[in-house]
Amino acid sequence: MKQRDFESILDECLKAVGRGESLDSVLGRHPQCADELRLLLATAQGVRRTPAATPRLAAQQTGWQRFLGQAIALRRARQRPAFALWWRPLAVAASLVLVLSVTGGATVYAASKSMPNDRLYALKLATEDARLWFAFDENDRANILLNQADTRLTEIGNQFESGEAVGDNVLAAMRHRMDRAADIVDKPDAPTDLVARAGELSARQEQALIFIQGEVSFKSAPEYGRTLAVVHDVRLALRSEPAEPSDPLVLANGVGQVIGRVEQSDGGSWTVGGVPVVVNRSTIVEGDASGVVGKVANVAVVRQADDTLQALTVSLQTQGDVASGMRITGVVDKVQDNRISVGDHTVTIDKNTIKDGQLREGSQVEIIGQNSGNVFAASFIHIAQPEEAESAFAYEGEVEQVSPDHWTVGGLTFVVSLSTPVDAGALFMETGARARVQATRQGSEFVAQRITLLTTEEAEDTVAVEGVFQGRLANGHWLVGGLEVDANLSAVQLETTGTLVRAVGNRGAQDGTVVAVRSVEPLQASDETGLVLVEGVMTRLGQNAWLVGPARVQITDETRTDGELLAGGRALVWGRPGPNGSLEAVYVDVLDTQPLFVQDSGTLSY
């Protein structure tokens, strides 16, 4: 047989085997060279079955950001694509009429209860679309669309609460509905209440989308970017100021947070807490925008293709704002239908509150919300998992190195991302500053959850760690919140595991530890509950009475303080319920040695 003939036979046999034909059947057609073919076909099958090497997710995501950045740069040279395609749901609705005529109402009823990962969810969406056919008044249609978009937001919250990844389908459905509602609401003759409702809903959606970004899968990132862009653009459109639509590809990378004093504002170039940000026609500025320099701003930022940070939303704050919109951390003492008790706080929960787990008595929670009268209205609640509580700690030290992926603070390297909030206070973000990093240990890495720059002065090598004492290791070191610390120099030796402690020491890289403990403050005994952590700006109410963030704080003879209490500066307060609804401070960590705001006693309304 000629060589060329054999190569063709081999090729034909490889194709047949590749299509699924059995080896014997294929070889049966070529008995004269079956032996040789068998070996080569088996070799080819062996190669086909070699498992594929799989790339690391982190590398794939980094590459994706570069790819997106390049795509944005190239696209900017061309015309922008059409802004929205909202006609697709009409096609789905048209097909629903067929479904209804064939299946009847039972399936549709079942679908109405379905959730985004259910088989019948598409039918639920199509049923909703069909309802719009019978709304002949434009404003009625807009109201229905806003109701439906609100339902999508609730579904997103439910998925988040049950630990499911937020899927493309529910994001896209929310986007389509907001987009279509905006077409109606954006008209000059739209009723004021409808405009106000669209504004309120889009603001809530934007806040929620930023909060849940960590639960959006890599695959759903493009849809996440498109949805956030539409929601933000609805907000922009309702402000009746010249605006440019947001770029979904940029938003798909996620949103970060920078908090700090506005150092400089030169046209569209602002510096907030040392971080340069671009403020342009895609930015929403909330608060009094006159004379911004010197004010404290909370900025939601996105990273553009050229690595600059573009401000999505700038919230300019007054002292009263900071006092009302804050975070509290603590253990849930009591759970009722629509409220929980955390320390001395009554926290209200409504359908708009987004939680990432089930609330139970004893759960460790972090709550972001607004203080309203005597209650704290929760917007977001993070419920720590038991293992997370054990491996969580706060660490203070000098900032040694800053990069987009890592920060080194007091000898410890933390993984950061664009979405890690950085609260610069009145400081400039640079190496040499002191920082407090709230972090969790994930495998061998420390992942920063929040970074707060401190103005307190300490010796360069002084570091502090706050966390739960988990026990003593064989070498005599302690394990605090997953971090190994050398306690040989400590006068106090901890015995009871589960105690929440703050250990202050020197940076000493001996035996693999980073903290050589000098002193230790037990903050909370293992069997004690009700201690709450409040972070905020201090306002003096009386000789020993302060307002810190949302809480009225009482300083007693037992209170241990680190730094001098200062009106207008920030502080972290660990405390327990005291008389008259105040928080009896156990420990106060003063974060600033200079006020963030110029004191204005007339603005207090607490």
Next chain:
Amino acid sequence: MSVQALSALALGGSIRTTAHEHEHAHQSAQVHQEEELVRRAQQFDDEALSWLYQHFYPKLYNYGYLQLGDPHLAEDLASEVLLRVLESLQDYRFRGLPVAAWVFRIARNYIIDQHRRRQRRPQVPLFDGIPNADDNPHALAERALAQRELHLAMRHLTEEQRQVIILKFIEGMDNVSVARVVGRSEGAVKSLQHRALVALRKLLSPEGTEES
């Protein structure tokens, strides 16, 4: 709609199709769908760009890993090639071949460039794969062994033979597309395929492994 679903649609009308016709219809549907996606990617449609990246990144990584034997170099290859694809997207003209033929031609050129550079500045190849956190250690070890064995065997093939083996048996490309990537005729591809399989049979058999 998935390629399978497109194929199912294309095949819906003819029940008595042969396996060959079935395969051809499947390929046509796939090529048609890819043409549409590339057309949208050329307009910078973000959904199409996302498809381009997510579809090809893992394939390019595997392609790079099998030839370079180093996960970091394979990651660089996947990223760099996709950037080149993006940059030359506007010049791409559809010629009835799968998009993969164009993408892997760029990837092959990248590898040839890398080989030239590595000859000037030799590097030590690494075999320590970077495990994903959710990998089971046993499965990880078996997979790494199989990948390493194939990579080592392929180092004994010529560059063209390696391309044919990876593109045909790992990526599942047809002869026309492989010919386009390596710049040879279909007949030459069949010949390269034969010689590569003969060489691999010797290298991957127990005796061959000892010899190598």
